[in-house]
Amino acid sequence: MTIKAVIFDIGNVLIEWQPERYYDARIGEDRRRAMFAQLDLHGMNDVIDRGGDFRGTVYDWAEKTPEWGEEIRLWHDDWLEMAKPAIPRSVRVMRALRAKGTPVHALTNFGIGTWEIATPAYDFLNEFDQAFVSGHMGVIKPEPEIYQQVETQLGLPGQALLFTDDRADNIAAAAARGWHTHHFTGPDGWAQRLVAEGLLTESEAQ
Structure with a gap:
């Protein structure tokens, strides 16, 4: 046909779309690897991609994992820098x-x-x-x-x-x-x- x-x-x-590259530049590769090993941030993004509230989803994950809270919130607050x-x-x-x-x-x-x-x-x-x-x-x-x-x-x-x-x-x-x-x-x-x-x-x- x-x-x-x-x-x-x-x-x-x-x-x-390379979030890992973004975080490498912001927090260093070692810290990024540690964070992504502990947290399924791409799974978090799947929730957003299914229609979940963008800010609410990211900030909820940040609140539940306060040791990475600042870094997680960047997924929302600096998103356009990741998508470039x-x-x-x-x-x-x-x-x-x-x-x-x-x-x-x-x-x-x-x-x-x-x-x-x-x-x-x-x-x-x-x-x-x-x-x-x-x-x-x-x-x-x-x-x-x-x-x-x-x-x-x-x-x-x-x-x-x-x-x-x-x-x-x-x-x-x-x-x-x-x-x-x-x-x-x-x-x-x-x-x-x-x-x-x-x-x-x-x-x-x-």
Whole structure:
């Protein structure tokens, strides 16, 4: 079946998302390793991505673990510094697809509160034909329901969709529903995949 829409993950596809790198710069690698070994901060973030209150969730974790309270609160108070920078070539190919009339959507694990912070900071996040944001959907990747919701809302089967994500488990879940997939390991490979699919020319994919 012809690909009728392209779907982008956001974290580490359009915007770098490396909390560990952020904390290494703030508190040093040794302290960061100790904190992440003790605390499942990515699990905390999953609560937010499912629709949990951003500040409330982070501050609750900080209160429950006072020895790391200041550091945990940074997840909320300095979040935009964690979610940076943009990945320019990915943004360019997203815009090139839209310029050619290809529907382009986002499917992202993102909280309601973090989305409200990110969308004014990154203009391209407002350019999708539809943005499927887990916090608003109440379900996260790689749970099958989130892919089903996308298919239903778009009125398209998986075979009509091409999806890129940096996480292999998210890709596997989409592929299991028949989606065309690309495991994102960098913008160059993704651009070449779009060329190979005939969605962009070499010059358009630069």
